[in-house]
Amino acid sequence: xxxxxxxxxxxxxxxxxxxxxxxxxxxxxxxxxxxxxxxxxxxxxxxxxxxxxxxxxxxxxxxxxxxxxxxxx
Numbered sequence: 001x002x003x004x005x006x007x008x009x010x011x012x013x014x015x016x017x018x019x020x021x022x023x024x025x026x027x028x029x030x031x032x033x034x035x036x037x038x039x040x041x042x043x044x045x046x047x048x049x050x051x052x053x054x055x056x057x058x059x060x061x062x063x064x065x066x067x068x069x070x071x072x073x
Contacts, residue, residue, distance in 0.1 A: 002071060009064045016057040022050060 024047060 002068075005064060005068055005071070009061065009068065012057055012061045012064065016054070016061055019050060019054040019057055023047075023054070
């Protein structure tokens with residue numbers, strides 16, 4: 001069972017990394033100095049779905065980490 005949980009955690013971690021990398025950059029960084037910053041940048045449609053998936057994966061990863069920590073003790 002522990003091997004299954006570790007494999008699941010590794011899979012969730014990879015999917016979480018992928019989901020985070022798929023997000024559109026919201027910060028303007030140094031682009032805001034020259035006036036080229038976006039004035040209106042709200043997440044819609046697919047971006048909101050990607051946010052939900054990312055949050056779900058993050059919560060699943062944290063809960064699975066907690067379960068594995070309890071099993072180790």
